[in-house]
Amino acid sequence: MADKEEILQKLLKPVGIEKKAGYNNSSVFGGFDNYILQWLDRLAELSSDERVLELIADLKELFSDYSRVQIKQRQKKLAAGQELFNSLSNLIQEETVEEDSMQRLPPIWQKSIRYVKGVGKKRAEKLARLEIDTLRDMLFYIPRDYRDWSKNLPIRELSPDSEVTATGQVVDSTELRPRKGLTITKVIISDNTGRLAGVWFNQSYIKQKFKPGMAVSFSGEVKQEYGELQITHPHYEIMDSDKELDPGKILPVYSTTQGLSQNLLRKIVSRILKEHLDRFPESLSPGIKDKYDLLDVKEALYKIHFPDQIREVKEARQRLAFGELFILQLGILLKKTDLLTEEEGLVHTGSDELITNFLSDLPFELTSAQRRVWAEIKDNLESSIVMNRLVQGDVGSGKTVVATLALLKAVSSGYQGAMMAPTEILAEQHYLSLKESLEEYGLQIGLLVGSLKKSERKEVIAGIESGEVDIVIGTHALLQEEVSFAKLGLVITDEQHRFGVRQRAILKEKGENPDVLVMTATPIPRTLALTLYGDLDLSVIDELPPGRKPVITEWRREKDFDKIFDFIRQEVKSGRQAYIVCPLVEESEELDVRSAENMAEKLDEDIFPEFKIGLLHGQLKTDEKEAVMEGFRSQQIDILVSTTVIEVGVDVANATLMVILDAQRFGLAQLHQLRGRVGRSEYQSYCILVADPGTETGRERMKIMTQSTDGFVIAEEDLQLRGPGEFFGTRQHGLPDLEVADLLRDSRLVELARKEARKVVDSDPKLQQEEHQLLADLLQAKFGDGFELIDVS
Numbered sequence: 001m002a003d004k005e006e007i008l009q010k011l012l013k014p015v016g017i018e019k020k021a022g023y024n025n026s027s028v029f030g031g032f033d034n035y036i037l038q039w040l041d042r043l044a045e046l047s048s049d050e051r052v053l054e055l056i057a058d059l060k061e062l063f064s065d066y067s068r069v070q071i072k073q074r075q076k077k078l079a080a081g082q083e084l085f086n087s088l089s090n091l092i093q094e095e096t097v098e099e100d101s102m103q104r105l106p107p108i109w110q111k112s113i114r115y116v117k118g119v120g121k122k123r124a125e126k127l128a129r130l131e132i133d134t135l136r137d138m139l140f141y142i143p144r145d146y147r148d149w150s151k152n153l154p155i156r157e158l159s160p161d162s163e164v165t166a167t168g169q170v171v172d173s174t175e176l177r178p179r180k181g182l183t184i185t186k187v188i189i190s191d192n193t194g195r196l197a198g199v200w201f202n203q204s205y206i207k208q209k210f211k212p213g214m215a216v217s218f219s220g221e222v223k224q225e226y227g228e229l230q231i232t233h234p235h236y237e238i239m240d241s242d243k244e245l246d247p248g249k250i251l252p253v254y255s256t257t258q259g260l261s262q263n264l265l266r267k268i269v270s271r272i273l274k275e276h277l278d279r280f281p282e283s284l285s286p287g288i289k290d291k292y293d294l295l296d297v298k299e300a301l302y303k304i305h306f307p308d309q310i311r312e313v314k315e316a317r318q319r320l321a322f323g324e325l326f327i328l329q330l331g332i333l334l335k336k337t338d339l340l341t342e343e344e345g346l347v348h349t350g351s352d353e354l355i356t357n358f359l360s361d362l363p364f365e366l367t368s369a370q371r372r373v374w375a376e377i378k379d380n381l382e383s384s385i386v387m388n389r390l391v392q393g394d395v396g397s398g399k400t401v402v403a404t405l406a407l408l409k410a411v412s413s414g415y416q417g418a419m420m421a422p423t424e425i426l427a428e429q430h431y432l433s434l435k436e437s438l439e440e441y442g443l444q445i446g447l448l449v450g451s452l453k454k455s456e457r458k459e460v461i462a463g464i465e466s467g468e469v470d471i472v473i474g475t476h477a478l479l480q481e482e483v484s485f486a487k488l489g490l491v492i493t494d495e496q497h498r499f500g501v502r503q504r505a506i507l508k509e510k511g512e513n514p515d516v517l518v519m520t521a522t523p524i525p526r527t528l529a530l531t532l533y534g535d536l537d538l539s540v541i542d543e544l545p546p547g548r549k550p551v552i553t554e555w556r557r558e559k560d561f562d563k564i565f566d567f568i569r570q571e572v573k574s575g576r577q578a579y580i581v582c583p584l585v586e587e588s589e590e591l592d593v594r595s596a597e598n599m600a601e602k603l604d605e606d607i608f609p610e611f612k613i614g615l616l617h618g619q620l621k622t623d624e625k626e627a628v629m630e631g632f633r634s635q636q637i638d639i640l641v642s643t644t645v646i647e648v649g650v651d652v653a654n655a656t657l658m659v660i661l662d663a664q665r666f667g668l669a670q671l672h673q674l675r676g677r678v679g680r681s682e683y684q685s686y687c688i689l690v691a692d693p694g695t696e697t698g699r700e701r702m703k704i705m706t707q708s709t710d711g712f713v714i715a716e717e718d719l720q721l722r723g724p725g726e727f728f729g730t731r732q733h734g735l736p737d738l739e740v741a742d743l744l745r746d747s748r749l750v751e752l753a754r755k756e757a758r759k760v761v762d763s764d765p766k767l768q769q770e771e772h773q774l775l776a777d778l779l780q781a782k783f784g785d786g787f788e789l790i791d792v793s
């Protein structure tokens with residue numbers, strides 16, 4: 001007994017609760033009062049041991065209505081409680097409070113939601129479906145809407161034909177079936193000043209929700225019908241029978257799952273706010289809060305769930321979004337400095353002779369943007385710090401030339417270079433153009449794609465291994481285990497959003513810390529780039545080669561086909577070439593191919609017998625594709641009918657017309673990429689989008705394409721229309737999972753949070769100072785070891 005007494009004392013002291021004198025263990029239960037409940041709560045907070053928490057929950061449940069039960073039951077409870085208490089004491093004796101770094105965060109962070117009053121095991125499982133596991137998760141479960149019940153009026157004062165809210169008790173509910181296929185459910189509430197009916201058509205499940213005597217609020221447009229006040233399909237709210245929630249307030253509405261009512265969620269949140277909010281840590285310094293006029297985190301958390309006025313929600317959201325973005329940016333910046341300071345890389349200091357020759361043999365001068373970006377890359381290559389650089393440039397801005405310069409630098413320094421492209425067509429095209437331009441300098445260029453013949457494959461792999469091949473271009477075939485490099489010094493991935501982090505890492509592992517260059521034509525708005533590629537250095541080629549004319553883009557309907565064919569004829573007759581991109585059939589590649597084949601046949605036989613038609617799709621063999629592309633490049637083919645395989649990187653300057661069929665099926669970014677295949681010379685180019693979109697958004701997208709040829713503008717619009725998740729396809733593309741903030745909507749906050757995060761990282765790059773301990777813990781709690789954005793390491 002003395003042991004338990006001691007334990008109790010030991011546990012109570014740090015909590016700041018004086019144990020009442022004279023209680024022995026049984027009288028703890030005998031004199032059960034608020035004090036013991038308080039003690040159990042505090043004890044639960046201090047412990048993270050599941051078994052202890054479970055016992056505490058059981059004890060609380062057992063005794064929470066203790067004073068109300070009959071004597072006999074009380075005795076029973078007392079006995080059960082004594083038993084539970086003994087087990088608890090034993091466990092506590094075993095438990096040593098671990099002082100690891102996470103302990104600096106209050107237990108609210110990792111404490112299971114299960115132990116909040118009214119939750120329990122079953123409901124905790126349901127909450128887990130909403131990704132709510134801890135008390136903290138629940139507080140950051142942001143309402144999707146609010147119901148303002150504060151504007152309640154007595155029923156007598158409701159004026160017909162206006163939007164109203166009224167509360168009363170259910171006095172009657174009926175269901176009528178006036179004819180087959182029609183069910184009318186009527187629920188009548190009364191508040192002593194009058195009666196109001198809620199009416200639903202064909203929603204018979206509604207009836208069972210309302211039981212006589214229940215307090216219910218209806219809101220909606222009220223009408224005077226058949227001598228009574230009615231609201232058709234009202235918003236309704238069943239008032240909290242425990243009266244724990246204030247019915248006259250603004251109440252949150254959460255996205256929920258079966259078995260978790262709005263009222264239950266509200267109560268859980270309200271209890272956590274009441275019992276735990278005061279120990280919630282503040283991540284932002286007073287300086288930052290003052291500067292941007294941000295609320296305290298506690299106030300913000302309270303107001304986001306239970307605002308007094310709707311306008312307070314915005315302020316609360318801003319604050320929480322800022323906090324979230326601040327931690328995110330901090331993580332990204334820390335990771336970046338980590339990469340910079342810790343990764344020793346290769347030094348590429350070979351002679352520049354090859355580069356000078358190559359540049360002087362080019363038929364054009366580099367644009368100033370190309371020169372600037374090349375200088376940035378060269379700096380990285382020559383230094384001993386590993387390069388992790390993203391080169392972003394709109395379609396046709398001349399990224400390939402810059403990549404070639406980097407490859408030449410690596411080769412001149414005695415290393416091999418590898419370039420990975422997302423499709424065979426693109427890999428082959430890069431291969432052919434590099435072969436043509438670099439072989440004259442005595443370099444060996446290799447191609448490694450899946451569809452090579454066995455013997456060719458073997459030969460290339462042997463060449464890579466012996467070091468005979470200087471530069472290899474390939475698809476993910478480069479990642480195969482059997483491919484090993486003699487001396488890999490530079491890895492370039494083209495169109496990186498198609499490659500996963502892991503794939504790049506595999507390629508990188510084939511060398512000893514090679515430099516990495518990532519190329520993308522996907523224009524990403526700055527705020528997103530800061531977050532997605534925050535740990536990469538960013539170079540932007542923001543200038544097109546001189547003399548380029550914007551592609552004239554028109555949107556036409558299917559019925560206009562004859563005119564479109566006339567226009568194609570006119571262009572081809574004047575010596576130019578055209579692409580026709582066939583609709584994307586999502587269900588199957590085979591259907592894609594078939595529609596392209598049919599189109600090619602129709603054009604060849606019926607429409608343009610005078611022209612040479614080519615056909616290109618993903619199912620052709622490598623040499624067949626090569627032959628078709630070569631035929632188009634050398635102008636033996638006038639019109640190339642294709643599936644979307646030509647989307648990226650195909651470069652035939654004489655092609656000036658692109659017709660995209662069923663254009664509404666493509667995303668804006670993809671349309672922009674496709675359109676980028678023309679307008680690559682000084683000739684005026686055209687793009688015709690053939691589309692009959694059935695939706696307003698579809699029409700909107702066609703309009704955007706006709707109005708702008710700037711990839712950044714289009715990407716911004718696309719993001720607005722589709723949201724970042726869809727824009728990038730899936731979450732795998734590295735978009736962080738944000739609870740409150742929205743990278744697009746909050747772009748200003750992203751910039752500000754980044755600025756403040758940078759200050760912290762500059763002053764304390766490893767977050768070692770005392771004042772930054774909490775931030776370090778928050779980072780650890782948020783991202784743990786799995787902090788992975790788009791990453792090349």
Ligand SMILES: Nc1ncnc2c1ncn2[C@@H]1O[C@H](COP(=O)(O)OP(=O)(O)OP(=O)(O)O)[C@@H](O)[C@H]1O
Nearest residue numbers: 364365366367395396397398399400401521545649
């Ligand atoms: N400075 C320049 N002046 C004139 N022409 C250029 C210049 N730089 C590149 N080009 C030419 O412009 C065309 C597009 O260049 P490149 O293929 O490198 O662009 P890209 O950015 O890789 O395009 P995409 O993303 O569409 O594949 C090529 O035909 C290339 O030869």
